[in-house]
Amino acid sequence: MPELPEVETVRRGLASRFVGRMIDGVEVGRERTVRRTSRDALIHGLTGATAIAADRRGKYLILPLDTGDSLMIHLRMSGRVLIEPASSPRLAHTHVVLHLAGPENEQLRFVDPRTFGEVVVFDPDNAAVELPELARLGVDPIADGLGRRQLAALLAGRSRRLKAMLLDQSVIAGIGNIYADEILHAARVRHDRLSNSLGQAEVARLHAAIGGILNAAIEAGGSTLKDTQYVDIGGEGGWFQVSHRVYDRAGQPCLTCGRATIRKVVFAGRTTSFCPRCQK
Protein backbone atom coordinates (compact mmCIF):
# COMPACT_ATOMS: atom_id res chain seq x y z
CA MET A 1 0.00 0.00 0.00
CA PRO A 2 1.93 2.94 1.23
CA GLU A 3 4.76 4.44 -0.73
CA LEU A 4 7.06 7.32 0.08
CA PRO A 5 4.36 10.05 0.22
CA GLU A 6 2.09 8.02 2.50
CA VAL A 7 4.97 6.99 4.78
CA GLU A 8 6.17 10.59 4.89
CA THR A 9 2.68 11.71 5.92
CA VAL A 10 2.69 9.15 8.72
CA ARG A 11 6.17 10.28 9.73
CA ARG A 12 4.99 13.86 10.10
CA GLY A 13 2.08 12.73 12.19
CA LEU A 14 4.37 10.73 14.45
CA ALA A 15 6.73 13.70 14.78
CA SER A 16 3.93 15.84 16.13
CA ARG A 17 1.91 13.32 18.13
CA PHE A 18 4.24 10.49 19.18
CA VAL A 19 7.74 11.89 19.62
CA GLY A 20 8.39 13.05 23.20
CA ARG A 21 5.65 10.94 24.77
CA MET A 22 6.76 8.09 27.00
CA ILE A 23 5.52 4.60 26.27
CA ASP A 24 4.29 3.10 29.52
CA GLY A 25 2.71 -0.08 28.22
CA VAL A 26 3.09 -2.40 25.24
CA GLU A 27 0.70 -5.05 23.92
CA VAL A 28 1.54 -7.44 21.12
CA GLY A 29 -1.44 -9.35 19.80
CA ARG A 30 -0.03 -11.08 16.80
CA GLU A 31 3.45 -12.53 17.05
CA ARG A 32 3.96 -12.39 13.28
CA THR A 33 4.14 -8.59 13.37
CA VAL A 34 7.23 -8.80 15.61
CA ARG A 35 8.69 -11.87 13.87
CA ARG A 36 12.03 -10.17 13.33
CA THR A 37 12.73 -10.50 17.03
CA SER A 38 10.02 -11.46 19.50
CA ARG A 39 7.11 -10.22 21.56
CA ASP A 40 9.35 -9.93 24.63
CA ALA A 41 12.02 -8.01 22.75
CA LEU A 42 9.47 -5.40 21.67
CA ILE A 43 7.93 -5.11 25.13
CA HIS A 44 11.30 -4.80 26.85
CA GLY A 45 12.66 -2.46 24.20
CA LEU A 46 9.74 -0.02 24.32
CA THR A 47 8.39 -0.01 27.86
CA GLY A 48 9.54 3.18 29.55
CA ALA A 49 11.11 4.50 26.35
CA THR A 50 10.41 7.80 24.58
CA ALA A 51 10.94 8.46 20.87
CA ILE A 52 13.19 11.48 20.36
CA ALA A 53 12.78 11.83 16.58
CA ALA A 54 10.79 10.49 13.64
CA ASP A 55 12.83 9.72 10.53
CA ARG A 56 12.13 7.97 7.27
CA ARG A 57 14.32 6.14 4.78
CA GLY A 58 12.38 5.09 1.71
CA LYS A 59 9.33 3.29 3.07
CA TYR A 60 10.95 2.59 6.45
CA LEU A 61 9.97 4.62 9.51
CA ILE A 62 12.86 4.93 11.96
CA LEU A 63 12.21 6.37 15.41
CA PRO A 64 15.28 6.83 17.61
CA LEU A 65 14.51 6.27 21.30
CA ASP A 66 15.98 7.84 24.41
CA THR A 67 17.31 4.38 25.32
CA GLY A 68 19.77 4.39 22.42
CA ASP A 69 17.75 1.84 20.48
CA SER A 70 15.45 2.72 17.57
CA LEU A 71 11.95 1.66 16.67
CA MET A 72 11.40 0.60 13.05
CA ILE A 73 7.95 0.33 11.50
CA HIS A 74 7.29 -0.88 7.97
CA LEU A 75 3.71 -0.78 6.67
CA ARG A 76 4.27 -3.08 3.67
CA MET A 77 0.94 -3.61 1.87
CA SER A 78 -1.75 -3.00 4.45
CA GLY A 79 -0.20 -1.56 7.60
CA ARG A 80 -1.67 1.48 9.36
CA VAL A 81 -0.42 3.49 12.29
CA LEU A 82 -3.10 5.25 14.28
CA ILE A 83 -3.10 7.35 17.42
CA GLU A 84 -6.42 6.95 19.17
CA PRO A 85 -7.93 7.38 22.62
CA ALA A 86 -7.55 4.27 24.77
CA SER A 87 -11.32 4.28 25.11
CA SER A 88 -12.05 4.03 21.38
CA PRO A 89 -12.78 0.58 19.96
CA ARG A 90 -9.90 -1.19 18.29
CA LEU A 91 -10.08 -2.06 14.62
CA ALA A 92 -9.84 -5.69 13.59
CA HIS A 93 -6.21 -6.72 12.98
CA THR A 94 -4.78 -4.41 15.62
CA HIS A 95 -1.52 -6.26 16.34
CA VAL A 96 0.55 -3.86 18.43
CA VAL A 97 -0.65 -1.25 20.92
CA LEU A 98 1.65 1.24 22.64
CA HIS A 99 0.18 3.02 25.68
CA LEU A 100 1.30 6.63 25.86
CA ALA A 101 1.82 8.20 29.27
CA GLY A 102 -0.12 11.34 30.07
CA PRO A 103 -3.58 12.64 30.81
CA GLU A 104 -4.73 12.25 27.18
CA ASN A 105 -4.74 8.49 27.66
CA GLU A 106 -3.94 7.79 24.02
CA GLN A 107 -2.47 4.78 22.26
CA LEU A 108 -0.43 4.19 19.14
CA ARG A 109 -1.99 1.25 17.33
CA PHE A 110 -0.47 -0.77 14.51
CA VAL A 111 -3.21 -2.31 12.37
CA ASP A 112 -2.34 -4.68 9.53
CA PRO A 113 -4.80 -7.15 7.96
CA ARG A 114 -2.28 -8.87 5.70
CA THR A 115 0.42 -9.03 8.38
CA PHE A 116 3.27 -8.29 5.96
CA GLY A 117 4.21 -5.23 7.97
CA GLU A 118 6.54 -5.26 10.94
CA VAL A 119 7.43 -3.47 14.11
CA VAL A 120 10.87 -3.97 15.62
CA VAL A 121 13.23 -2.39 18.13
CA PHE A 122 16.84 -2.52 17.00
CA ASP A 123 20.24 -1.19 17.99
CA PRO A 124 21.38 1.32 15.34
CA ASP A 125 25.01 0.49 16.10
CA ASN A 126 24.29 -3.09 15.16
CA ALA A 127 21.92 -2.34 12.29
CA ALA A 128 24.09 -4.19 9.78
CA VAL A 129 23.14 -7.38 11.60
CA GLU A 130 19.70 -6.59 13.01
CA LEU A 131 18.24 -4.71 10.03
CA PRO A 132 20.57 -5.33 7.10
CA GLU A 133 18.18 -4.06 4.41
CA LEU A 134 18.52 -0.51 5.72
CA ALA A 135 22.09 -0.33 4.52
CA ARG A 136 21.02 -1.54 1.09
CA LEU A 137 18.57 1.31 0.51
CA GLY A 138 19.44 3.67 -2.30
CA VAL A 139 19.04 7.43 -2.36
CA ASP A 140 15.83 8.85 -0.91
CA PRO A 141 14.68 11.56 -3.33
CA ILE A 142 13.04 13.59 -0.56
CA ALA A 143 15.12 12.93 2.56
CA ASP A 144 18.47 13.01 0.73
CA GLY A 145 17.58 14.88 -2.41
CA LEU A 146 18.32 13.49 -5.85
CA GLY A 147 20.23 15.67 -8.27
CA ARG A 148 19.76 15.49 -12.00
CA ARG A 149 23.36 14.47 -12.62
CA GLN A 150 23.12 11.87 -9.87
CA LEU A 151 20.03 10.40 -11.52
CA ALA A 152 21.75 10.46 -14.90
CA ALA A 153 24.64 8.47 -13.46
CA LEU A 154 22.30 5.90 -11.90
CA LEU A 155 20.47 5.46 -15.20
CA ALA A 156 23.61 5.23 -17.30
CA GLY A 157 25.38 2.90 -14.90
CA ARG A 158 23.24 -0.08 -15.81
CA SER A 159 20.90 -1.40 -18.43
CA ARG A 160 17.63 -1.84 -16.61
CA ARG A 161 14.04 -1.48 -17.67
CA LEU A 162 13.03 1.92 -16.39
CA LYS A 163 10.13 0.83 -14.22
CA ALA A 164 12.12 -2.01 -12.67
CA MET A 165 14.82 0.49 -11.78
CA LEU A 166 12.38 2.97 -10.24
CA LEU A 167 10.91 0.17 -8.12
CA ASP A 168 14.33 -1.10 -7.01
CA GLN A 169 14.72 0.20 -3.46
CA SER A 170 18.49 -0.28 -3.58
CA VAL A 171 18.70 2.30 -6.38
CA ILE A 172 16.08 4.90 -5.36
CA ALA A 173 14.24 4.34 -2.08
CA GLY A 174 10.54 5.05 -1.68
CA ILE A 175 8.90 4.71 -5.10
CA GLY A 176 6.26 1.98 -5.43
CA ASN A 177 3.84 0.86 -8.11
CA ILE A 178 1.48 3.85 -8.17
CA TYR A 179 4.11 6.55 -8.19
CA ALA A 180 6.36 4.70 -10.64
CA ASP A 181 3.55 4.76 -13.21
CA GLU A 182 2.63 8.37 -12.45
CA ILE A 183 6.27 9.49 -12.66
CA LEU A 184 6.86 7.70 -15.98
CA HIS A 185 3.73 9.26 -17.44
CA ALA A 186 4.67 12.73 -16.26
CA ALA A 187 8.13 12.22 -17.76
CA ARG A 188 6.59 10.93 -21.00
CA VAL A 189 8.76 7.83 -21.11
CA ARG A 190 7.64 4.22 -21.30
CA HIS A 191 8.13 1.71 -18.50
CA ASP A 192 10.02 -0.70 -20.75
CA ARG A 193 12.69 1.72 -21.93
CA LEU A 194 16.24 0.76 -20.99
CA SER A 195 17.68 3.08 -18.37
CA ASN A 196 20.85 3.74 -20.36
CA SER A 197 18.93 4.65 -23.51
CA LEU A 198 17.51 7.95 -22.28
CA GLY A 199 18.62 11.17 -23.88
CA GLN A 200 19.48 14.26 -21.84
CA ALA A 201 16.05 15.79 -22.25
CA GLU A 202 14.39 12.57 -21.12
CA VAL A 203 16.64 12.34 -18.08
CA ALA A 204 15.75 15.92 -17.23
CA ARG A 205 12.03 15.17 -17.54
CA LEU A 206 12.33 12.05 -15.40
CA HIS A 207 14.24 13.98 -12.77
CA ALA A 208 11.61 16.71 -12.69
CA ALA A 209 8.82 14.12 -12.56
CA ILE A 210 10.28 12.24 -9.59
CA GLY A 211 10.52 15.40 -7.51
CA GLY A 212 7.32 16.91 -8.83
CA ILE A 213 5.06 13.89 -8.33
CA LEU A 214 6.46 12.90 -4.93
CA ASN A 215 6.31 16.42 -3.54
CA ALA A 216 2.81 17.02 -4.86
CA ALA A 217 1.68 13.72 -3.37
CA ILE A 218 3.21 14.55 0.02
CA GLU A 219 1.48 17.90 -0.06
CA ALA A 220 -1.81 16.11 -0.74
CA GLY A 221 -1.24 13.73 2.17
CA GLY A 222 -0.68 10.72 -0.09
CA SER A 223 -3.13 8.61 -2.07
CA THR A 224 -6.12 6.90 -0.49
CA LEU A 225 -7.55 4.32 -2.90
CA LYS A 226 -11.01 2.89 -3.24
CA ASP A 227 -10.48 0.46 -0.37
CA THR A 228 -9.61 3.41 1.93
CA GLN A 229 -6.86 1.29 3.47
CA TYR A 230 -4.39 4.12 3.73
CA VAL A 231 -5.08 6.81 6.30
CA ASP A 232 -2.75 8.99 8.35
CA ILE A 233 -2.30 8.58 12.09
CA GLY A 234 -5.40 10.68 12.72
CA GLY A 235 -7.49 8.45 10.45
CA GLU A 236 -7.64 10.99 7.61
CA GLY A 237 -7.19 9.90 4.00
CA GLY A 238 -5.04 11.67 1.44
CA TRP A 239 -6.34 13.17 -1.79
CA PHE A 240 -3.57 12.72 -4.34
CA GLN A 241 -5.64 9.95 -5.95
CA VAL A 242 -7.70 12.64 -7.66
CA SER A 243 -4.51 13.68 -9.46
CA HIS A 244 -3.63 10.19 -10.71
CA ARG A 245 -3.32 10.31 -14.49
CA VAL A 246 -2.69 6.64 -15.26
CA TYR A 247 -2.92 4.47 -12.13
CA ASP A 248 -6.18 2.49 -12.16
CA ARG A 249 -7.37 4.40 -15.22
CA ALA A 250 -7.04 1.64 -17.85
CA GLY A 251 -9.61 2.01 -20.62
CA GLN A 252 -10.22 5.68 -19.84
CA PRO A 253 -8.95 8.56 -21.98
CA CYS A 254 -5.54 10.00 -21.22
CA LEU A 255 -5.98 13.22 -19.27
CA THR A 256 -2.88 14.69 -20.85
CA CYS A 257 -3.33 14.11 -24.59
CA GLY A 258 -7.07 13.59 -24.45
CA ARG A 259 -6.90 11.25 -27.41
CA ALA A 260 -5.36 7.90 -26.49
CA THR A 261 -6.77 5.34 -24.07
CA ILE A 262 -4.78 4.33 -21.00
CA ARG A 263 -3.48 0.80 -21.40
CA LYS A 264 -2.82 -1.80 -18.73
CA VAL A 265 -0.16 -4.51 -18.92
CA VAL A 266 1.77 -6.62 -16.44
CA PHE A 267 5.38 -5.54 -16.28
CA ALA A 268 8.12 -6.23 -13.75
CA GLY A 269 5.54 -8.40 -12.04
CA ARG A 270 3.24 -5.46 -11.42
CA THR A 271 0.15 -3.99 -13.01
CA THR A 272 1.40 -1.15 -15.16
CA SER A 273 -0.72 1.63 -16.66
CA PHE A 274 0.53 4.00 -19.33
CA CYS A 275 -0.49 6.19 -22.24
CA PRO A 276 0.73 4.69 -25.53
CA ARG A 277 0.61 8.11 -27.16
CA CYS A 278 2.26 10.36 -24.56
CA GLN A 279 4.95 7.94 -23.46
CA LYS A 280 7.74 7.02 -25.87
Add this chain to the structure above:
DNA sequence: AAACAAACCTGTGCGC
Protein backbone atom coordinates in the same frame (compact mmCIF):
# COMPACT_ATOMS: atom_id res chain seq x y z
C1' DA B 1 23.66 -8.47 -14.00
C1' DA B 2 18.90 -8.58 -14.85
C1' DA B 3 14.35 -10.74 -15.38
C1' DC B 4 10.96 -13.70 -13.59
C1' DA B 5 8.04 -16.52 -10.46
C1' DA B 6 6.72 -17.67 -6.12
C1' DA B 7 6.12 -16.87 -1.37
C1' DC B 8 4.38 -14.40 2.72
C1' DC B 9 -1.58 -13.32 4.41
C1' DT B 10 -6.23 -11.38 4.32
C1' DG B 11 -9.99 -8.87 2.24
C1' DT B 12 -12.62 -7.47 -1.64
C1' DG B 13 -14.71 -7.37 -6.02
C1' DC B 14 -16.20 -9.68 -9.96
C1' DG B 15 -18.23 -13.32 -12.97
C1' DC B 16 -21.19 -17.17 -12.98
Add this chain to the structure above:
DNA sequence: TGCGCACAGGTTTGTT
Protein backbone atom coordinates in the same frame (compact mmCIF):
# COMPACT_ATOMS: atom_id res chain seq x y z
C1' DT C 1 -27.59 -14.81 -2.57
C1' DG C 2 -23.43 -17.68 -2.68
C1' DC C 3 -18.98 -19.58 -4.40
C1' DG C 4 -14.54 -19.51 -6.42
C1' DC C 5 -11.04 -17.07 -8.46
C1' DA C 6 -8.09 -13.10 -9.47
C1' DC C 7 -5.97 -9.44 -7.60
C1' DA C 8 -4.10 -5.71 -4.28
C1' DG C 9 0.05 -0.10 -2.30
C1' DG C 10 5.86 -4.43 -0.72
C1' DT C 11 9.90 -7.16 -0.27
C1' DT C 12 12.71 -11.39 -0.22
C1' DT C 13 14.32 -15.58 -2.13
C1' DG C 14 15.49 -18.80 -5.52
C1' DT C 15 15.75 -19.84 -10.61
C1' DT C 16 16.74 -18.93 -15.26
